[in-house]
Amino acid sequence: MGGLSAALLLTSLASQAQLKPEEQVEIRQAGYQFMSWNMGKIKAQVIDGSVPYNQAQVSAAAQTIAAIANSGMGALYSPQTTREQFGEQTRLKAAFFENLEEAGKVGKNFAEAANQLASVAQGDNQASIKAAFGKVGQSCKACHDQFRAK
Template sequence: MTGVATAVLLLSTAAQAQLKPEEMVETRQAGYQFMSWNMGKIKAQVVDGEESYDQAKVAAAANAIAAIANSGMGSLYSPDTTTAQLGDKTRLKPEFFQNLDEAGRIGREFNTAANQLAKVAAEGDQAAIKKAFGDVGGSCKSCHDKFRAE
């Protein structure tokens, strides 16, 4: 087992002692919903142009995404929080824990993309924000495609 895989298991064991599996799922879902809401703010202003661009609001949304990405959400993943144990209360496939190296790589890529989005949002270059936004979305999709049940 690699260092990343060991770290994920250790963190998930610590979180498990504090939260029930259902609470872990609810907490991580709330974090992802909050990130999604903030992604929507950026999309409306920078990608779709549905709203006027407000650099401060875009930067605030990007900072919220990065903060959640860097908050240690990995500790909310446990083998007890997959569809095999909780059915439709979650969409986390059990394969996540059979591929911890890949899950860790995807998670690191997501964190990097979220941090880059916050950085370019603070600078205000809309083209750079649009690219970074796409990178964050791509990292989300990568995890969903591999580890999220429909």
């Protein structure tokens, strides 16, 4: 197991003692919903153009996504929080815990993509923001494809 994966696992195990599994699921889902809402703001302004572009709003949304991505959400994952235990309340596959090294890589890639988006969103280059936004979306998809039930 890589150093990052081991560190994430240890952090996760230490934090699990403080939260009940249902609380882990609830908080984890709230974080992802808030990131999704902020991704929607960027998409509407930079990708779709359905809302007038406002650099300050796009930057704030990107900063929020990066903050959540770097907030230690790994502590909200435990083997007791998968679909096997919670049914339709969560889509986390048990495969996440069978492949912690890969899960750690996916999480690291997501945080890096979110940080890059936050960095370029501080500027006013919509093409760079669009490219970085796409990388965040790809990193989300990588996790969903491997560890999220349909």
